[in-house]
Amino acid sequence: MNLLEAIQVRSSRRTYLETPIAEDKRRQLEDMIHTMNEQGGLCLKLIQDEPTAFGKLLRSYGMFKGVRNYIILIGKTEKDMRERVGYYGEKLVLAATQMGLGTCWVGGTFDRSPVETHVKEGETFCGVITIGNIESDKSFMERLITKVTHRKTKPVSEMMESDGEVPEWFLTGMAAVQKAPSAVNAQPVVFTYKKGIVSAHVTAEKYGHEKTDLGIAKLHFEIGAGGGSWDLKDGGVFTREA
Numbered sequence: 001m002n003l004l005e006a007i008q009v010r011s012s013r014r015t016y017l018e019t020p021i022a023e024d025k026r027r028q029l030e031d032m033i034h035t036m037n038e039q040g041g042l043c044l045k046l047i048q049d050e051p052t053a054f055g056k057l058l059r060s061y062g063m064f065k066g067v068r069n070y071i072i073l074i075g076k077t078e079k080d081m082r083e084r085v086g087y088y089g090e091k092l093v094l095a096a097t098q099m100g101l102g103t104c105w106v107g108g109t110f111d112r113s114p115v116e117t118h119v120k121e122g123e124t125f126c127g128v129i130t131i132g133n134i135e136s137d138k139s140f141m142e143r144l145i146t147k148v149t150h151r152k153t154k155p156v157s158e159m160m161e162s163d164g165e166v167p168e169w170f171l172t173g174m175a176a177v178q179k180a181p182s183a184v185n186a187q188p189v190v191f192t193y194k195k196g197i198v199s200a201h202v203t204a205e206k207y208g209h210e211k212t213d214l215g216i217a218k219l220h221f222e223i224g225a226g227g228g229s230w231d232l233k234d235g236g237v238f239t240r241e242a
Contacts, residue, residue: 003223006097007179012146013102015139016066016132021048025099029131032095033071036088041081043074043123044089046131053110054130063109063145064130070106072118073126073212080233085126086215087232090180093129094223102134105181105216107209126212151185153178162193169225169240170198176224180217183209189217198238200230 033044054067075081093103107127119125156174188210191200202210218230228240
């Protein structure tokens with residue numbers, strides 16, 4: 001499975017099996033996290049066999065079951081940190097999808113007390129990504145939650161602005177953006193193509209996770225466009241590989 005295929009099959013999973021993550025997959029994830037932290041100036045951590053964060057029904061509202069592993073999303077408290085959390089965190093999500101693992105971005109609905117002990121002075125906690133082994137098909141509860149919480153995906157026309165005709169690679173990038181997860185599926189990012197220059201920005205901040213959504217959407221665009229690199233900041237420019 002390549003990354004574009006991982007984008008197509010990824011979906012938020014909330015029910016996990018008790019089976020531990022295989023050792024080779026754990027090592028691969030931890031190696032990636034080490035690299036992501038160095039590249040992004042982040043402090044992401046993989047926590048394993050820790051059931052208490054999602055163990056209390058009242059805290060998780062019954063939306064999660066069997067969560068014992070998660071990636072803590074922490075970054076140094078500085079500008080554009082949340083966008084980097086989104087960009088590099090989604091790289092981990094797609095890698096986990098390639099491994100056959102389930103994931104879900106979570107900003108709340110869990111007990112933070114066992115998680116916040118990992119946050120040091122000068123750092124900001126942004127949420128977690130649950131991760132683990134899953135059944136191939138979603139459980140009844142997962143399907144019900146998806147039906148209740150999922151908003152209709154925006155058409156590409158509502159997620160882009162241009163000063164004329166756009167190239168095919170821009171459209172394939174936008175098709176990948178449509179599949180990007182975002183808080184309450186709000187899809188708050190708009191991509192702009194003007195004078196041959198691509199940039200992306202958040203339209204409004206309502207839920208507090210929009211900058212993370214921006215980083216996730218930028219990664220999806222980059223993969224869909226066939227490669228390139230982003231200036232990771234709101235309004236940052238995309239440089240496509242020749």
